[in-house]
Amino acid sequence: MKARYQYRFYPTNQQRTSLAQLFGCVRVVWNDALALCKQSEKLPSNGELQKLVLTQAKKTESREWLSDVASIALQQSVADLGTAYKNYFDSLKGKRKGKKLGSPRFKKKINLQSARLTRGGFSINKETIYLAKIGDVNPIWSRELPSEPSSVTVIKDCANRYFLSFVVEVQPIQIDSEALASLVCDTLRERASAKNQSIGIDLGIKTFAFMSNGEKAESPAYSKPDRKIRKLQKKLARQQKESKRRNKTRLRIAKTHNQIADTRKDFLHKLSTKVVSENQTIVLEDLNVSGLVKNRKLSRVISLQGWREFRTQCAAKSQKYQREFVIINRWEPTSQVCSECGYKWGKLDLKVRSVQCLNCWTEHDRDENAAKNINKVGMGNRHDSKCTSRRSNATRSGFCL
Template identity: 70%
Template structure:
């Protein structure tokens, strides 16, 4: 299986200028090729676009494209070709998962990236050499498990630089302490486990409130001004702080859960429908439920665990986990429930997590009370491709 390892680095002033030139060339090649695709009646493939790029380097308008390595430029054309194929397959229904939009033009203010294949970079003595860029010393927070097949240089909106490597890893076989666990996701309490453990969600309100304040300030400033650009960088840095806090929390929680349990059971949540609630949409979007699910799926495959997702229509909050009595829908303000059948009083989320575990493991309550059969999938979704390459970034 493939995994992605990401490391931060701090380029020199000369390297920043070289990287800015490289990002600009990659962006121009993408935009030129995308304009040709939009004007053509028949979609040109990668070979035709590559030939057009070669001819454009000989002209006075684009001869400066020869000043940078040709590897990232060719990779940019390959990415555009793949993006169009995914778009057409999504329209025709051949591509599973969420609908993919048409490729868009790249902007200078967005995050920039350039991909090098194995012929464009090398690693020696803890240093990374990039063609026509020079030697870069990243911060090696962990070792690469194998020889990387590609290296991507990334500059985010907050002017931070990263090196991202794709490597091939082998799943490791380790023994789990527990047989199975059910997890119920929430807002203030991010996860309630069937063993009684709770994981509180980080507080993003302070950074989120500051972002909204700066965005109102940004809307009043003149476009392309220095003050507007400084405000945009402040907003990008705050967004990065929220994303880094969330990613750190989700990585640590998912690693601990997957390491200690052989079977991990989650509930399929309709997040796209839940964010339509205007009062809770911002809080739900900040939690990262889908990212947590992808991390658990990827790490389960890496550690040879079994990951299951139960049907979203299962009434896990409406059934007593002790006797199976169904009491029906209850308002969200009610946090503790007393079962009228067995007399057991239990917390709402803990009861739901135990029901999620039982349904995921194949145990069924009385069907006359539950009213439906239980359906469980052993992967995150049978209609979506794996995101293992993306979710293992850190």
Template identity: 70%
Template sequence: MKARYQFRFYPTDQQQQLLAQLFGCVRVVWNDALAICKQSVSVAFASTRKAKLPSNNDLQKLVITQAKKTDERLWLSDVSNIPLQQSVADLGIAYKNFFDSLKGKRKGKKVGSPKFKKKAQRQSARFRIGGFSIKGDEVYLAKIGNVKPIWSRQLPSAPSSVTVIKDCANRYFLSFIVEIEPVGTDAKNQSIGIDLGLKTFAVMSNGEKAISPDYSKKDRKIRKLQRKLARQQKGSKRRERTRIKIAKQHNQIADTRKDFLHKLSTKVVSQNQAIILEDLNVSGMVKNRRLARVISLQGWREFRVLCEAKSEKLGRDFRVINRWEPTSQTCSCCGYRWGKIDLSVRSVLCLNCNTTHDRDENASRNIEMVGMGHRHDLKRTGSDCQTTS
């Protein structure tokens, strides 16, 4: 299986200029190729009702080989040809994912059509084998020179490609794609069910709770800076400085969340053989304007992706149960179903078995039982008493 290893590096002033030139060339090649594809799709759809894209070789000849011979694109020769070719190949993959999503061949959320790249957004350029090499502690990039990343860990194998990334806050990263072998290890526990929430990020069936970091202070600062940005003149230096401040605040939130989710997912996956989560309708939840911002900051989907990837790496069993399972409406001890209760109710007394449940702990135990196939009979009513909160 493939994995991504990312390291930060600090280029010199000269390398920053060369990288800016490289990012600009990659962006121009992508936009030129995308414009040709959009024109071809519109012409083909108007005549035959079938979209037909030019091949990657034809696009490379048009936007790279022939473009270098013109005065308008003569500067494309100043950078390495490998990232330019890779940009055209990535556009072909993006269109393939878009068409597969339209036809229903691709699972998950619908994929939109490729969009034009902008200068103010995240910039990247990918080098294949032949365009980079690792020499000791340094990485050589074609027509850029040697850069020295901060090696926080060793690469498990020789990388097949490296992507140079510049984020919105002007930070530089090297992202390596390597091949790793799944490692099967013994787990301490057989299974665990996890109920995700807002105030408490995760409540587990073994009684443990994980409190998410507090993002409210940084979030308020972002909103204040965004109001300031809206009042400033477009294209001014002060507006650019404010934009970078906003990007840095976003990066601090993202880094804090990523660190928390990585540590939690590693702990959960390493200690349990089967990990069961609930399929949450996050896209539907964020339509609630009161909770949309808080839900988006939690990173539920990112936690699920991390657990799934680390389960595959360590040979664990990762399961997701149906979102319509009444996990918060059923007693985890006797299986008595009391129905829907308001979100403000945090503890429930089951009058069928006289057990007091914490709402989230009860849901996590039900998630584990449903995921392992040990679900209660939900039709059981027990006594005629009505459960009260």
């Protein structure tokens, strides 16, 4: 199994110049190879493309500067283009799961820049990393690499931040009978350490997560930097293209975007870790996020929340902490049913935040009632026996013994 470890580093001025040259050469090779692929009736092989855009191109005056950078990065750029076309064709044929992929596109200078080096293009010397024709760089080692990396990708994002992304091989652990018995004991001990048996989570906008136990998780304030982005985007639209002032505005927009992304990532990681470590079973609702963002009044606010990312983190950490992760059907009427007696009162407008049941006269908060119903559906404890019998409404994953 392969894993990716990413570290930030701060290059010197001379290294910035060398990296800019490397990124430019990689981008030119990609675009030249992609142009040949689009002009050809039959897709050329990687060997044919490397011969055309590297070996023969270096002999011409217009591309002789390709010899100034590491050839491994240029070869990997052609190989990555072949992988991109393979994934595109597999997506068209239905062999690749997930969202349909588009055909490879030409790279731009202002977008994220990257260059990949294999084992012959870099080496690790204790605290420093040597990059071919770049020199030694000192990344911020936030954690140790579990094994020798097979490749490293040098990344420069839109906000001019530099990263090293390593691909390492993580070997599966071979467990004998004694180790398996010890693992079972550790698993039971870990499960016993959970504070709650199960928890249902209703995701929202103003309150990011409302738990079935009454706890709330308020999302960070994204409105101020989001308004700043919109103001800068209007300013960017009025400025002359390829001007220095326009580039400064673009850089300010990228930095503000990174500020929002880093704040959201930190909040989601802390919340998901807390939820998974304290509960044995985590139940979420299968939200149709791609359909919800089509609402032009709420699309921007919904996109800032990161609901899908929270679900992905909870699913991954559930396996790590040996928890059970449950996703219930999106068509379950969790906001239309009383969580106490099961009486169904029907659909409610979004402006209605509290409701009183006409059967048991219990007054509910809308989000808390939905979270309790999500928990009951995930655990199979619905008041309606028909809904309880439909086990297909909940998708379960996680650690099991």
